Structures are given as C-alpha cells and as structure tokens.
Amino acid sequence: ASVDTRALSLLMPQDYIHAATSDNTRTAYQNDIRHFRQWGAVLPTTSDVIVRYLHHYADQLNPRTLVRRITAIKQWHEYQGFSDPTKNPVVGKTLRGIQNVHGKPKVKALPLTVDALIQMVDLLNESPSLFDIRNNALIQIGFFGAFRRSELVKLWLKCFISLMYTRALI
Numbered sequence: 001a002s003v004d005t006r007a008l009s010l011l012m013p014q015d016y017i018h019a020a021t022s023d024n025t026r027t028a029y030q031n032d033i034r035h036f037r038q039w040g041a042v043l044p045t046t047s048d049v050i051v052r053y054l055h056h057y058a059d060q061l062n063p064r065t066l067v068r069r070i071t072a073i074k075q076w077h078e079y080q081g082f083s084d085p086t087k088n089p090v091v092g093k094t095l096r097g098i099q100n101v102h103g104k105p106k107v108k109a110l111p112l113t114v115d116a117l118i119q120m121v122d123l124l125n126e127s128p129s130l131f132d133i134r135n136n137a138l139i140q141i142g143f144f145g146a147f148r149r150s151e152l153v154k155l156w157l158k159c160f161i162s163l164m165y166t167r168a169l170i
Contacts, residue, residue: 024150032072044077047088054094063099070095117143 021029033043039056041049050073054066061069074086085091117139124136142152 028068029072029075032069033076036069036073043073044080044082045073045085047085047091050085050088050091051094054091054098058098058102063095063103066098067095112143 036045036053037043039053041053050070054070057066070086070091074084077084077086120139121136124132124139128136138152138156141147141155142149147155
C-alpha cells in the first residue's frame with residue numbers, strides 16, 4: 001500500500017501543473033505552437049527567429065494574439081527544459097513596438113442585463129420557431145451559466161456530435 005501512495009504522490013505535481021492552465025488556454029497554446037511551426041520555425045528556437053516571426057505577422061495579427069503566441073513559445077521552452085528565448089530584450093522591445101504601431105484599444109463589451117435578457121426571451125417567445133427556441137435556450141444557458149461565446153460553441157458542438165453519433169447507431 002505504501003508503494004501505491006508513493007506512486008500517487010509522484011503524480012500529484014503533474015496534476016497540479018496541468019490544472020494550472022485551463023483547457024481553453026492549453027488548446028490556444030497548442031494552436032499557437034502549431035502556427036509558429038507551420039510558419040517554418042523549429043523548436044527549440046532562438047530570439048532572432050521569434051523576432052522574424054513577429055515582424056512577419058506584425059500587420060496581419062492582433063498584437064494581443066502575438067503576445068499570446070510568444071507566451072506559448074515561452075511555456076513550451078520552459079516545460080521542455082530549454083532556455084527561454086523570449087526573455088531576450090529584443091523580443092520584448094519588438095512586441096512593444098508592434099503594440100504601439102498596430103495596437104488597438106481593447107473594446108470591452110457591455111454586459112447583458114437581466115432586463116435586456118427578459119426582453120430578448122419575451123421577443124423570442126412571441127411566435128417561436130425551432131430557431132427561436134434554440135436561440136432562447138442558448139441565450140439563457142449562456143447568461144445563467146456565465147459562459148463565454150467560445151464555451152457555448154464548444155458545448156453546442158459536443159451536443160451535436162453526440163446527437164450525430166447516437167443517430168448513426170440507430
């Protein structure tokens with residue numbers, strides 16, 4: 001029994017490390033690394049390659065997207081045990097320059113109020129079609145579950161895939 005306890009205690013740090021990053025963030029980082037490699041970079045990489053990557057996408061991608069991609073590259077290097085090329089001051093300066101030249105102020109959406117929700121639900125209930133019923137359900141699930149748009153899409157896709165799989169079995 002003590003061997004099992006030791007084995008479990010060895011796994012615990014990995015579980016905590018895994019739990020430190022949300023599934024959505026982890027997926028975004030994986031996509032960011034894939035994008036970086038598809039551009040032609042090899043991992044581990046150098047700060048010079050990162051600066052060239054940033055320059056290539058400076059006017060094509062939102063600066064916040066580039067910051068997240070650099071964070072993904074940083075995380076990859078740290079977790080693989082390599083030195084972090086993103087710590088080079090040139091990488092930071094390049095990012096700040098891109099933000100100054102191409103950055104847009106973040107426009108925060110206003111929250112949906114309960115009154116506005118009630119108006120939407122009432123409007124959708126006036127003469128509900130299947131489309132209206134679906135939208136009504138999505139709006140209320142999103143509001144009361146405090147889901148982000150991406151989480152609602154993921155939820156909908158899981159339900160759709162499950163439904164298609166069930167129909168294929170019948």
